[in-house]
Amino acid sequence: xxxxxxxxxxxxxxxxxxxxxxxxxxxxxxxxxxxxxxxxxxxxxxxxxxxxxxxxxxxxxxxxxxxxxxxxxxxxxxxxxxxxxxxxxxxxxxxxxxxxxxxxxxxxxxxxxxxxxxxxxxxxxxxxxxxxxxxxxxxxxxxxxxxxxxxxxxxxxxxxxxxxxxxxxxxxxxxxxxxxxxxxxxxxxxxxxxxxxxxxxxxxxxxxxxxxxxxxxxxxxxxxxxxxxxxxxxxxxxxxxxxxxxxxxxxxxxxxxxxxxxxxxxxxxxxxxxxxxxxxxxxxxxxxxxxxxxxxxxxxxxxxxxxxxxxxxxxxxxxxxxxxxxxxxxxxxxxxxxxxxxxxxxxxxxxxxxxxxxxxxxxxxxxxxxxxxxxxxxxxxxxxxxxxxxxxxxxxxxxxxxxxxxxxxx
Amino acid sequence: xxxxxxxxxxxxxxxxxxxxxxxxxxxxxxxxxxxxxxxxxxxxxxxxxxxxxxxxxxxxxxxxxxxxxxxxxxxxxxxxxxxxxxxxxxxxxxxxxxxxxxxxxxxxxxxxx
Numbered sequence: 315x316x317x318x319x320x321x322x323x324x325x326x327x328x329x330x331x332x333x334x335x336x337x338x339x340x341x342x343x344x345x346x347x348x349x350x351x352x353x354x355x356x357x358x359x360x361x362x363x364x365x366x367x368x369x370x371x372x373x374x375x376x377x378x379x380x381x382x383x384x385x386x387x388x389x390x391x392x393x394x395x396x397x398x399x400x401x402x403x404x405x406x407x408x409x410x411x412x413x414x415x416x417x418x419x420x421x422x423x424x425x426x427x428x429x430x431x432x433x434x435x436x437x438x439x440x441x442x443x444x445x446x447x448x449x450x451x452x453x454x455x456x457x458x459x460x461x462x463x464x465x466x467x468x469x470x471x472x473x474x475x476x477x478x479x480x481x482x483x484x485x486x487x488x489x490x491x492x493x494x495x496x497x498x499x500x501x502x503x504x505x506x507x508x509x510x511x512x513x514x515x516x517x518x519x520x521x522x523x524x525x526x527x528x529x530x531x532x533x534x535x536x537x538x539x540x541x542x543x544x545x546x547x548x549x550x551x552x553x554x555x556x557x558x559x560x561x562x563x564x565x566x567x568x569x570x571x572x573x574x575x576x577x578x579x580x581x582x583x584x585x586x587x588x589x590x591x592x593x594x595x596x597x598x599x600x601x602x603x604x605x606x607x608x609x610x611x612x613x614x615x616x617x618x619x620x621x622x623x624x625x626x627x628x629x630x631x632x633x634x635x636x637x638x639x640x641x642x643x644x645x646x647x648x649x650x651x652x653x654x655x656x657x658x659x660x661x662x663x664x665x666x667x668x669x670x671x672x673x674x675x676x677x678x679x680x681x682x683x684x685x686x687x688x689x690x691x692x693x694x695x696x697x698x699x700x701x702x703x704x705x706x707x708x709x710x711x712x713x714x715x716x717x718x719x720x721x722x723x724x
Numbered sequence: 725x726x727x728x729x730x731x732x733x734x735x736x737x738x739x740x741x742x743x744x745x746x747x748x749x750x751x752x753x754x755x756x757x758x759x760x761x762x763x764x765x766x767x768x769x770x771x772x773x774x775x776x777x778x779x780x781x782x783x784x785x786x787x788x789x790x791x792x793x794x795x796x797x798x799x800x801x802x803x804x805x806x807x808x809x810x811x812x813x814x815x816x817x818x819x820x821x822x823x824x825x826x827x828x829x830x831x832x833x834x835x836x837x
Contacts, residue, residue, distance in 0.1 A: 634758075664762065
């Protein structure tokens, strides 16, 4: 039997079955939906091992899932007592599970809103999204969060309890509520993407998967009229621009390559133009979200050549971004842009006002700015950054900088 | 931490400057605000354009623009967060409007609720 087929189908079909079943049964039965989907795959392994893979494995899975769902309904007393009264009792008590593409897509979108409910913390939202909407195993989720299975299981359990308690419905929010609820959804997708893009978790494949899933779900939002809003397009544009640099940002050994040292022939230009398309879509209307500003900054970074125009544009985008959404990393990046657009001296003055003395990037920025002006001060700043650096990649980069400066000083 | 309003006062709003000079001031103002925002001390702010400006006097008398007898006009204001009035004053010192002769920045604490 083809060794790849089960994991592949699991990745693409598990989430569809779970979502459709859960949409059908309601959020109370989220675990039942997961169990039936798991059972379906177990059946596939048992049957296919002896009888071979059917011509249309997906259709086979759907048929079995439907059967299992029907059997569950027929057998489960609690289902008949509790769920049936709330669903359409006119119809036969056997459910008509709709696994058509349209219903799968609709259910996934509705489930996305249910999972990204403001009543549960962001990290649980991401965990649930990975499990229910992306079909990730508990192992993989634990890996992505750099924690253990137990923690993740507990976290997901609590989150599901909360969804039940809040009686969250699997549906698109009303027209008036969609804007506010969308904020939470976008934050979760943004964090999910960042988890993949910046995390130190093992395995480049896993990290790229996280980013791909974040992009798939964001794209799902753009494909529905009600959720195809400017900030959604802006976020998708941002993800496309970042993802375009995936192949260029690591060496074959997995070491980080800084932007200025990247080989831009390795950038994915299809993704860059896709990003430009979504950014264009995002500019319709009057919304200016932080995603618009971050996507525009990322757009300028797809142009490798340093020009005053480029850095002036980036500086002003950061000036605006910080006014609507402050973050230490944006403050540091803004100061770097200031050094490129205005002068190193001005940037040093501004950097020293930030006093982000717990942040390793604060000292690496100062080190970088002092390099051409005062190598001793540059070296002192890199020295201060070293013990603060959290990742191996960062430590390595700082050490390399120190080595280079000290060599030149001799 | 209190909030302070920094009011940018121009000596004479009618003084014409070249578009190039305006461009430079605009950039300097954006960089100044960006610098305050980078310290997470920016609250809000806006420019006050002179187009469509009116002054309402007693007895329903309305005149165009804030100009007239008064010498000073308000060009805009921003609200910042600061530990003390001294910190707010430090922010104000960086305001590009101060490059103009006779201009000033007024620092006022926002009454806390």
